[in-house]
Amino acid sequence: MSVEKNVPDIRFRGFNEEWIYRKLQDLTGKGFSNGVFNDPQKVGRGYRLINVKDMYSGDSINVDNLSLIDIEETEFKNNKVEYGDIFFTRSSLVKEGIAHSNVNLSYRNDITFDGHLIRMQPCKITTDPIFLAYLFKTYSARNQFIFGGKTTTMTTIGQSDIAAVELAQPNKLEQIAIGNTFQKLDNLINQHQQKHDKLSNIKKAMLEKMFPKQGETIPEIRFKGFSGSWEEKKLGDIGDTFTGLAGKTKYDFGHGQARFVTYMNVFANAISDESLVEPIEVDDNQNEVKKGDVFFTTSSETPEEVGMSSIWRGDAKNVYLNSFCFGYRPKQKIDSFYLAYMLRANSFRKQVIFLAQGVSRYNISKTKVLDIKTYFPSYSEQEKIGNYFQKLDILIKQHKQQIIKLKNIKQACLSKMFI
Secondary structure, three states: OOOOOOOOOOOOOOOOOOOEEEEHHHOEEEEEEEOEOOOHHHEEEEEEEEOHHHHHOOOOOOHHHOEEEOOOHHHHHHOOOOOOOEEEEOEEOOHHHOOOEEEOOOOOOOEEEEOOEEEEEEOOOOOOHHHHHHHOOOHHHHHHHHHHOEEOOOEEOOHHHHHOOEEEEOOHHHHHHHHHHHHHHHHHHHHHHHHHHHHHHHHHHHHHHOOOOOOOOOOOOOOOOOOOOOEEEEHHHHEEEEEOOOOOOHHHEEEEEEEEEOHHHHHHOOEOOOOOEEEEOOOOOOOEOOOOOEEEEOEEOOHHHOOOEEEOOOOOOOEEEOOOEEEEEEOOOOOHHHHHHHOOOHHHHHHHHHHOEEOOOEEOOHHHHHOOEEEEOOHHHHHHHHHHHHHHHHHHHHHHHHHHHHHHHHHHHHHHOOO
């Protein structure tokens, strides 16, 4: 008869011993404790304070962003934070959010923590704090934390509830190997996130500076070799509008050989993502989308989000636009990529927002969009600008895809490398 062993599905070579189940109270060197009273009148100076909001800062607590609190030295010494201390949130509006944890990996000697947190101080002789920090994010750990919460108007958890949680762990050498693996994954995720954010900020700045501001005819930043004023044109003078899907019910969607461009696709992408289309039956009475068409959202909960635009670059037949958007088809030669990003530039967006009307929901009409005046450079300069922003978006998308891929790998490893 075979006996099932307490080992994870994926394991590093050289480790063969079974994992041992231990209660968290047996893994601590100094037990569990609550922190200091966070008096609003004492905030802004003194010692660094780990607060509830700092629990969500990433794979470890970001000590550079901590607030300050002025408390007596005796109180600080009783609640001084050390390297490897792990913290849990004591309450949550929903039970699934209880005992959210994070770890301090800083050696600073001026950090304390808030009384709304529970601190666990692992015994570093037998336990690796980094391993524990990732262990506490697994399904097995989260399930026990949630079970230990007490719900009234909020869900709360106490020191004894956390201490009673029982989890499997290997010897310290294997803990360190596992912890290092997850740290490397998190470092890669952070690197891609930083590059993604940097490129996104560059794009935002260039959308401000590479198109003329309202009342001006020359942009602040321009490619070499181009000069002179841009030409002012009304959108209605260089293109016509068309309607999206009409006369459809919810039963018409989700099946068929045709496709329709979704509202969120238009809202989220300056260049429509051709993979983000939904099935619908072919209907010759509807306006078919063509390459180079621009789509505008007609409604949103805030004026800042109304009239978002996207351009279609696909050649597929039987593609329609959803009924919450309208289409715009240029009748003059305009670079598609230039047009896509010009319509998302600050100078254009400000005009759209100004024209949006509503109270609980904001709307903009086709007529008003066609009356908007904007500026166009020569076709060759349009191409330069369009290509620049297209390349930026490709890089941003690549980093986003890597972030998603690495997060999926991390999630799979949390499932397979722990018991």
